[in-house]
Amino acid sequence: MRPAGSLVLTVCVHTVFHSTLAFSLYLLFAGHNTAGGGFAGGLVAGAALVLRLVEGGPRSLRQAVPASPLALLGAGVALVGAVGAAGWLVGGRFLESGRLTLDVPLLGTVKATTSLAFDAGVYLVVVGLVAAVLRTLGEEDVPDRGGDRP
């Protein structure tokens, strides 16, 4: 039997976890105009995953990222490549960026560029990499605490 995790830690991590993820998404979307971007956003999300690993061990990490980290990596690269190839489709060069400006009620003018999709791909790759490292290196080491044991 493993020692039970600290209740305080569990509550704190679960409180912070989702707001950290939200912040990482904010960084991803805001990156085009203020500090942030897909890389920084992905790292913040990775930090959130570290919290889960510290709090509840590999199982908690698995609950946080049910998908395979390698699938995330692959999806990220595929997205980045697809954005690049889309540049060809619209008759431009590889990675030619496009832009779409929409007037959405309540939100005002929203500017969407293909760069956002590109950045999202970078975000996925970074999250995937962090998750892969944490899962493989953390698997044996961090004692498995918390979570719902049968």
Added chain:
Amino acid sequence: MLILLGAHALLAAVALAWPRAGRHAPLLCALAPAAVLAWVAWQAGPVLDGRPVVEQTAWVPQLGLELTFRLDAFGLLMTLLVAGVGALALLYSRWYFAPDRPDLGRFCGWLTAFAGAMLGLVLADNLFLLYVCWELTSVTSYLLIGFEDERVEARRAALQALLVTSLGGLAMLAGLVLLGQAAGTWSLHELLARPPRGAAAEAGLALVLVGAFAKSAQVPLHGWLPAAMAAPTPVSAYLHAAAMVKAGVYLVARLAPAFASVGFWRPAVVGVGLASMLVGGWRALRQHDLKLLLAHGTVSQLGFLMVLFGLGLPEATAAGVALLLAHALYKATLFLVVGVVDHQAGTRDLRRLTGLGRRLPVLAAAAVAAAASMAGLPPLLGYLAKEEAYDALWGTGGTLALVALAGVVAGSVLTVAYSARFLHGGFAGPPGAASGVPRPAAGFVAPAATLAAAGVVLGVAPALASELLVPAAGALDPAAPAEGLALWHGLTPALGLSALTVAAGAGLFVGRAGVATAQARLALARGVEEAYRAGMLALLRGAARVTGVVQSGSLPVYLGTILLTVLALPGVALAGGVLGWPAGARLAGLEFADSPVQPAVGLLLAAAAVGAAVARRRLAAVVLLGAVGYGAAVLFVVQGAPDLALTQFLVETLSLVAFVLALRHLPDRFTHRHWRLGRASRVVISAGVGLFVAAFALLARGARSGAAVSGAYLEQAEPEAGAANVVNAILVDFRGFDTFGEVTVLTTAGLGVVSMVVLGRRIGAEVGGVRPRRDAPGDPEASRDAP
């Protein structure tokens, strides 16, 4: 032409991806060469009149790489052979393989790809395109020779063919680069129009010849061709008659008129060709396997072709073109015939076959026509070609031509003898001896009969063949004679030599018992095979030794190598640059600090770095390293680079976590064991690299010669990329390609980490007897679905 090649690729892909196509796969795939034949027939008029069809498509224009295809009259002849024999071989394979064979689609796919590669080779005008197609034929033939991959000799033969021909191909690539550089063009026909001279061009030429000899199985690189008999018969027929081995002959034929005057060319090509012709013919005489007999015969006939083309004389070239066509027709026929015999009678051993001639008359007729053409009996195409060859060599005079003539006559005597041996062994015998052999389907015999008939028709009506052959020879060498083949030249020396050849060959056949004892006594050592084996062994051992030295497994050695390289190359260059610079300009405009925070942070950074270097405990070292990273982030903040600072903080944090996770595997303190790289040398290297980096940072800022890109980026960020954050605009837009590359690197690193750890765990489990956690009762994966 690109469309036709695309059709080959498409049909090959369809056949490969659709294993259930079964019996339909050969017919489907034959559409591609059939389309080529139709297209060639459509283009034949202007091409034979001397107006080549040229198609050019940009490939990598920045590098001068173009997909240039050029169809001239010689290319037309080759295309006819490649597509014609290819289509027949595909149709033939419909009957050759068992109907329910599941991998028929795979076979047809590779054969179609092979045909497409060969087609590209004979049409290519760009040297690199030629090389790419050349190697594609090597790769596809590897897959075809090793098609029956459950047999070890098939796999071994395939590997040998691949190694020999692609090593030759590499030599050829170097040669083509040298030739192209010397000529200043990558176009084959421009190269031939203005052949370069000089040492570089000649070295290039020699390398190209090595490639051509390897591809065309010339002595001493001929070992792979008989071994390649492990391939299914349709492949052998195609490989020997129209594709692959003809590539080397094709290239020599193209190059010879322009380069034959280079000193070493004629002796080298004629010497190798004659040696191949004699060795091949001699060895064909002692084979009992019909397929092996033909394979050695191919080595011999390719040598003949090499001699004729390699001389680079107009008459010899014309004879070579005729022999090329004749050889393709009779060799394909004979292989297809052997395939039928093997399929129906269950053996190819000429000691066991008997009486097949009466039992399978149509097949026997085709075999007789083809073998007679191979032996050079009138009135067949092979006779016309050999007659013209004798005539050309006799008429040229000179020592080399006479030596070549003598060798060719001797080789042809052997050819007559092994042709007779083939027919006698395969088909002779009393009637009824083979009554148990089932008769083949008409479609199975048809391809062989078609090709044999073509050889007869073109022999009886030489004017028909000349329509094709005269322009083809003219495309190679404008001085080639304009009169075509003829059955009767009058009582010429060539006729006398032909008669002598046939008589001597017949004599060899009649006295075959004596020949066999002579061969047994003289038994040539299997030197080539042994040399190949020894070479392979040496290669593997050498590779193991090099790996042992380079991959020492010591992290300090790896790092030390990298850092020493940094010191040796850019470091020395930097030192040289510093010495050459005026002292005042070196550090002009350098200030101590931009703000008081900088020196303070810098001091902390330095202290942390020193601490990390001398720390005894691993955890302490890691934390101090982290402090260095955070300090750098603070410097970024001070300099007003929030993006950089944010990323640095996050990366530092996550690296720290990864470090701590990894540290759990390691002892608490650094151990003082024996290191491959001693402490002193490590200190010296570190100090050197530190000095180098510091000096570089100090000097780089004063070394700017062009305008900074940052200004342009700042201006363009909003209008071009629609971004107010210029760092992000650079990452995802201006330098998006770099980011793409980095993302790929990250992914690769992730895969590497996962596989390394998983593998390490598995090895650990095997060595330590510890079962991996995955199988443990508390396994999260297993219990996840449990309530």
